[in-house]
Amino acid sequence: MSESRHPMTGNEMSGDAAGGMERHQYDVVVVGAGGAGLRAAIAAHDAGARTAIVCKSLLGKAHTVMAEGGIAAAMGNRWPEDNWEVHFRDTMRGGKMLNNWRMAQLHAQEAPERVMELEDWGALFDRTDDGLISQRDFGGHKYARLAHVGDRTGLEMIRTLQQRAVALGIDVFMELTVTDLFQDDSDGTPKISGAFGYWRETGRFVVFEAPTVILATGGIGKSFKVTSNSWEYTGDGHALALRAGAHLINMEFVQFHPTGMVWPPSVKGLLVTESVRGDGGILKNSEGERFMFDYIPEFFKAETADTVEEADAWYEDKKNNRRPPELLPRDEVARAINSEIKAGRGTPHGGIYLDIASRRTPEFIRKRLPSMYHQFKELADVDITKEPMEIGPTCHYVMGGVEVDPDTQESAVKGLYAVGECSGGMHGSNRLGGNSLGDLLVFGKRAGEYATTYAQSLGDTRPAIDESEVKAAERSALAPFEVEGGENSYTIQSDLQQSMNDLVGIIRTADELEQSLKEIEDFKLRAKEMKVEGHRQYNPGWHLALDLRNMLVVSEAIARAALAREESRGGHTRNDFPGPDPVWGTKNLVVSLNEAGDGVELAEKPLPVMPDDLKTYFESK
């Protein structure tokens, strides 16, 4: 290891650039080190690319650690009749048929092998009685299909991938935020030529010279007040892609997870895993009524139990009983909970009850749901083996993201790829639980491999970085320090979160969406005048000021698309258009940056056409 290594990360720095710009050359730069980014980097490395992982936090802290339930993969360890075709069908139906069929197909086909790879790399999944990887039940999945480790599957996944990346010696730039992408359009076709970012620790700038960038930056939840997402979820990849000229699809579809904590206020929104319901938990209102039986939609009637007896019998005998309504897809359950609370049947803290205490033994609960037990005990003084939890919907996931080629994950911009939550299409209008972790692995690997193929095809003729763009990126990053007398970034962020929660939340109307667009314009003006105190070294006020730009453009994309889609489907519910509209069911809304670069615009685009042999899975029997 040479002396010019970064003290924090061990990454090599160009020491000769004292006071100048630190520069690195790679074939593939992966932005983000959650499940998707790490899997992409491993694939790129294995394919022979010089690969860098760049992440906003320390390695191993990404939001993937919060995933609880498991990885959906039709391995057939519990139900031999499970296969990719059933998983594909479940995924498409869960997404209300708005998914990119090809992504849903690839995901269902490749997820089992991606899970087995994790085991090859040291993951310790829970086992079945005959020693295979155990699989658990989750909403919207016909068979028990989620490979899991108690209720901390995401931690296991990220640790496994992190340890693999370290073992392979992949360069990791930790606590480095990417703020701009560079392109070379000297031959008329814009191509990625690199990326620009700053070290959080020192505030110093870094230029990556690379023909490919894989965005794996996760979601957008921090634009909402009540969310299960960590601070990092500011839509960076979504915004970087837009500014580079790529498009977003499905941005109107935001998943509100049915079960977030509602009390105490400091943890409002924190996730309560769906496994609680998969393992026997039921939902009750303040009158003690198990209300989900009143909310079974026509679309899922045939496969959902309509009596308590049948629902309870399902846990033991899945062949002869239909699934309990608590395990309907997340959009259905979240809307039902919302309606019960609005009807005045909520709990003292404004949620509803999730009860597993009266249905399973304390030993079972502690064994199957250890982190939930711990979380409620430590943060809310509630013993979930003795009393019900109070829960309510929380902003959890964005189905929308960068529009990509389903096989390669490449966006409309040459050399720019997107994977995981920041890509769009795979989940349609609503994601099934368990399909996120599989998504990260399947498409992470694909993006890493395709990016490498493209980078290697270039030989020595790499797209070049225009030095004036570097200067512009530098000026743009430092702009918040130039302002005097304005508000700080925290105030604007907090107002944006409240506004999005109130106006673009789980139930939407045209009036409120129009109001939200007006407010976003106002936030944009305030953000121009935003001031930052202190200097560049590890300054969270400055970091937030830069992230806030991304949050604003992404929030506008969500509100605009939500206003345009005049129907209710999956994660998008319009009070003024309560049902699904078959015409809207044939098209995506595509978001691009407008000409002036200060807002977004929409276009409609027909869905890719599913081949006839796949269509047969959806014909009524």
Added chain:
Amino acid sequence: MAYDLKLRVWRGDATGGDLGDYTVEVSEGEVVLDALHRVQATQAGDLAIRWNCKAGKCGSCSAEINGKPRLLCMTRLSDFDPTDTITVTPVRAFPVIRDLVTDVSFNYQKARELPSFAPPPRDADGKRRMAQVDVERGQEFRKCIECFLCQNVCHVVRDHEDNKEAFAGPRFFLRYAELDMHPLDTHDRRELAQGAAGLGMCNITKCCTEVCPEGIKITDNAIIPMKERVVDRKFDPLVWLGSKIGLRAKDDEGRTEV
């Protein structure tokens, strides 16, 4: 239920610093991290704190609260009397970058020195088989959220900076134990754990176990069994004789030493 909390927070960088006094309004059910965020939003926009999930799952927000190593997000204000002043300082075993943020690269360095999992080929049907009871031993250690509080509190490095070179610390003894107990691993890491990682320097004072926010029994379930396995190999006269006369060591369970 809201009240004014008096906070003392260490502000400074590698060149030095001091405790700063802040008073912020806090309310029922809040944790120390909530109070610090409010200081950030209203009084000190540039106060450096490392945090991510605010749910005790990512292990980013380690600090010392009234001198005790804790996670800022899992320390409830209700553990203190409203009249108490709460003092927050950066973890002591690692160099300060700024305010409450420290340079934890020591841990990432040690992670790189550890040979990874080495499984045999999969079974004929492409799957692997392990018993639940066997994976559970390793699973306890894999609950680790890498908050590095065990590393911070371990006196071998906390009080003796120069030991860092030769001592990987409790977090990595967990990792050695996890791999050693993995039903499928083919490597024997005992020599390495004892030598390069400095397992022998641990004198089982259990400070690491005490601060672990995940409640992992680091000393009892990882370090002590690991020490016993090292001793078995090193000092068992039959094994010693076996290796001297060229027979395969009796206790290596078919694993290859690395």
